[in-house]
Amino acid sequence: xxxxxxxxxxxxxxxxxxxxxxxxxxxxxxxxxxxxxxxxxxxxxxxxxxxxxxxxxxxxxxxxxxxxxxxxxxxxxxxxxxxxxxxxxxxxxxxxxxxxxxxxxxxxxxxxxxxxxxxxxxxxxxxxxxxxxxxxxxxxxxxxxxxxxxxxxxxxxxxxxxxxxxxxxxxxxxxxxxxxxxxxxxxxxxxxxxxxxxxxxxxxxxxxxxxxxxxxxxxxxxxxxxxxxxxxxxxxxxxxxxxxxxxxxxxxxxxxxxxxxxxxxxxxxxxxxxxxxxxxxxxxxxxxxxxxxxxxxxxxxxxxxxxxxxxxxxxxxxxxxxxxxxxx
Amino acid sequence: xxxxxxxxxxxxxxxxxxxxxxxxxxxxxxxxxxxxxxxxxxxxxxxxxxxxxxxxxxxxxxxxxxxxxxxxxxxxxxxxxxxxxxxxxxxxxxxxxxxxxxxxxxxxxxxxxxxxxxxxxxxxxxxxxxxxxxxxxxxxxxxxxxxxxxxxxxxxxxxxxxxxxxxxxxxxxxxxxxxxxxxxxxxxxxxxxxxxxxxxxxxxxxxxxxxxxxxxxxxxxxxxxxxxxxxxxxxxxxxxxxxxxxxxxxxxxxxxxxxxxxxxxxxxxxxxxxxxxxxxxxxxxxxxxxxxxxxxxxxxxxxxxxxxxxxxxxxxxxxxxxxxxxxx
Numbered sequence: 001x002x003x004x005x006x007x008x009x010x011x012x013x014x015x016x017x018x019x020x021x022x023x024x025x026x027x028x029x030x031x032x033x034x035x036x037x038x039x040x041x042x043x044x045x046x047x048x049x050x051x052x053x054x055x056x057x058x059x060x061x062x063x064x065x066x067x068x069x070x071x072x073x074x075x076x077x078x079x080x081x082x083x084x085x086x087x088x089x090x091x092x093x094x095x096x097x098x099x100x101x102x103x104x105x106x107x108x109x110x111x112x113x114x115x116x117x118x119x120x121x122x123x124x125x126x127x128x129x130x131x132x133x134x135x136x137x138x139x140x141x142x143x144x145x146x147x148x149x150x151x152x153x154x155x156x157x158x159x160x161x162x163x164x165x166x167x168x169x170x171x172x173x174x175x176x177x178x179x180x181x182x183x184x185x186x187x188x189x190x191x192x193x194x195x196x197x198x199x200x201x202x203x204x205x206x207x208x209x210x211x212x213x214x215x216x217x218x219x220x221x222x223x224x225x226x227x228x229x230x231x232x233x234x235x236x237x238x239x240x241x242x243x244x245x246x247x248x249x250x251x252x253x254x255x256x257x258x259x260x261x262x263x264x265x266x267x268x269x270x271x272x273x274x275x276x277x278x279x280x281x282x283x284x285x286x287x288x289x290x291x292x293x294x295x296x297x298x299x300x301x302x303x304x305x306x307x308x309x310x311x312x313x314x315x316x317x318x319x320x321x322x323x324x325x326x327x328x
Numbered sequence: 329x330x331x332x333x334x335x336x337x338x339x340x341x342x343x344x345x346x347x348x349x350x351x352x353x354x355x356x357x358x359x360x361x362x363x364x365x366x367x368x369x370x371x372x373x374x375x376x377x378x379x380x381x382x383x384x385x386x387x388x389x390x391x392x393x394x395x396x397x398x399x400x401x402x403x404x405x406x407x408x409x410x411x412x413x414x415x416x417x418x419x420x421x422x423x424x425x426x427x428x429x430x431x432x433x434x435x436x437x438x439x440x441x442x443x444x445x446x447x448x449x450x451x452x453x454x455x456x457x458x459x460x461x462x463x464x465x466x467x468x469x470x471x472x473x474x475x476x477x478x479x480x481x482x483x484x485x486x487x488x489x490x491x492x493x494x495x496x497x498x499x500x501x502x503x504x505x506x507x508x509x510x511x512x513x514x515x516x517x518x519x520x521x522x523x524x525x526x527x528x529x530x531x532x533x534x535x536x537x538x539x540x541x542x543x544x545x546x547x548x549x550x551x552x553x554x555x556x557x558x559x560x561x562x563x564x565x566x567x568x569x570x571x572x573x574x575x576x577x578x579x580x581x582x583x584x585x586x587x588x589x590x591x592x593x594x595x596x597x598x599x600x601x602x603x604x605x606x607x608x609x610x611x612x613x614x615x616x617x618x619x620x621x622x623x624x625x626x627x628x629x630x631x632x633x634x635x636x637x638x639x640x641x642x643x644x645x646x647x648x649x650x651x652x653x654x655x656x
Binding site for chain 1: 473474475477479494497498501512513514517518519520521522526529530531539552553554556558560561562563567569571580599600602604605606607608619620621622623624625626627632634
């Protein structure tokens with residue numbers, strides 16, 4: 001299986017290479033594409049130094065293209081990649097809402113991947129992390145209404161977002177003013193209730209992505225879901241406070257039992273030992289941490305819980321490689 | 329009017345002195361009490377240097393005692409202060425749930441302050457900030473169910489919490505491990521879904537404080553409210569994502585009109601100009617910022633909004649001084 005990574009020097013691209021190695025993805029050849037300014041550099045993979053190539057026009061010599069270089073680039077190049085015989089697993093939002101394109105979280109709707117017509121979309125990071133925890137509960141108790149508040153890391157804006165947070169933080173500690181370029185305002189010691197563009201209904205596109213994508217992945221267009229997406233000064237793991245109203249009776253104990261048996265989930269829920277999901281512990285992990293599971297004080301058959309998942313892994317690179325594994 | 333500040337060197341204590349000066353509180357004498365290790369030091373007030381005194385046993389020479397030195401100290405000393413003729417405005421949780429003690433946010437229930445029997449309690453910071461924004465909406469549209477996720481600053485744990493966040497951040501930037509002492513885990517570049525002790529129902533005491541106190545302040549023991557309280561790496565302003573279901577029809581426009589006329593509220597809700605509540609802009613302000621006002625996607629007559637309020641001001645010192653002003 002020949003694999004190409006497009007956008008290999010980005011925050012997600014670098015994780016894609018590491019995840020392919022860590023999961024021993026059975027590839028015969030790995031090609032890495034980046035912008036011309038990276039030409040001549042290499043990235044380590046299984047003891048080799050793989051050269052970074054400039055992305056050519058037209059098809060790529062690959063069975064699977066893992067694309068993570070922005071929606072514009074994917075839209076422009078994907079048709080030629082598909083025409084050349086590649087299956088494209090796209091990390092951008094370019095194709096996610098196309099009814100012909102499967103949108104896949106393997107723990108939820110692996111079978112959808114097999115109906116692809118050349119392109120499979122990888123969901124938004126917040127959606128993927130939520131879906132892993134919510135899906136087993138939805139199957140067991142049927143979610144009716146979902147309310148989510150997010151605590152999203154700088155990595156959602158890529159390597160440059162992470163660097164901006166580090167630079168700003170350094171400046172603030174030294175009494176200098178932080179000037180934002182990647183984010184709409186300084187993020188160091190701040191929180192920003194603004195990710196992606198505002199829509200006519202007052203929600204941001206990031207918030208609506210979770211609504212649109214969760215419905216598509218779950219195959220449940222009626223699911224009611226609302227989100228407040230907030231950027232916080234963490235580096236690479238998203239957390240989410242989730243409130244769900246279910247159709248069927250649920251207890252924290254029955255929910256915990258369901259989650260403990262669920263793939264991709266790590267239940268971290270032992271408050272007495274100060275164990276609950278946190279970026280500090282979820283960073284670098286393949287599983288999504290779920291904890292703080294408790295009965296809602298306001299909703300009938302309601303549950304509150306907290307999740308933390310590595311935005312660059314389950315929120316991006318890991319999910320894409322898991323989709324590639326479905327194609328083997 | 330003779331005023332005493334107990335706990336004058338704490339994060340809230342220092343703000344109390346500044347707020348008394350900034351609001352030109354008509355005091356004839358200011359006495360500042362702190363622990364013995366501060367003896368000999370002074371704090372500036374209206375161009376004077378006020379000496380820090382060691383807190384004596386027994387009554388204080390003050391008409392109003394603003395106490396912010398922890399619940400244990402308040403419980404031990406308040407009876408003697410009251411017996412000596414002082415009115416005690418207490419910032420701890422020691423007396424908040426005592427039915428004889430008014431719990432006051434002046435924008436909401438100023439009249440309750442006048443029924444005091446010597447002690448008036450200042451609410452939890454998250455509660456006070458929420459109450460200022462929620463009360464006018466509750467009066468206009470009758471809140472039925474309230475769901476809150478918080479983004480709480482290090483200052484909620486006092487000056488030592490703020491210092492720990494700064495020290496940890498410095499260490500992380502220099503590649504060193506951060507070891508938490510004030511917080512249950514390192515807070516730098518992390519979020520902690522754990523503030524105060526866990527209760528039997530799985531909620532933390534911080535979360536339940538908002539439930540208990542909002543009901544008491546609003547005089548509405550039936551109000552349904554649920555909270556996820558999360559510490560984030562900011563210094564002194566709490567933010568909150570709030571979802572409310574009202575009994576009566578509500579639109580973002582009607583809610584905005586109500587909030588624009590409400591005391592203590594500053595509507596910051598112009599997404600096109602990137603204007604919304606943030607710690608960066610709410611820090612140092614007396615008003616609570618409210619924005620991101622939009623129709624809920626999941627609740628009938630529902631509204632989502634975001635608030636940011638300075639934890640040390642409206643969440644503590646400012647509210648206490650406003651209560652003192654009611655006694656003039």
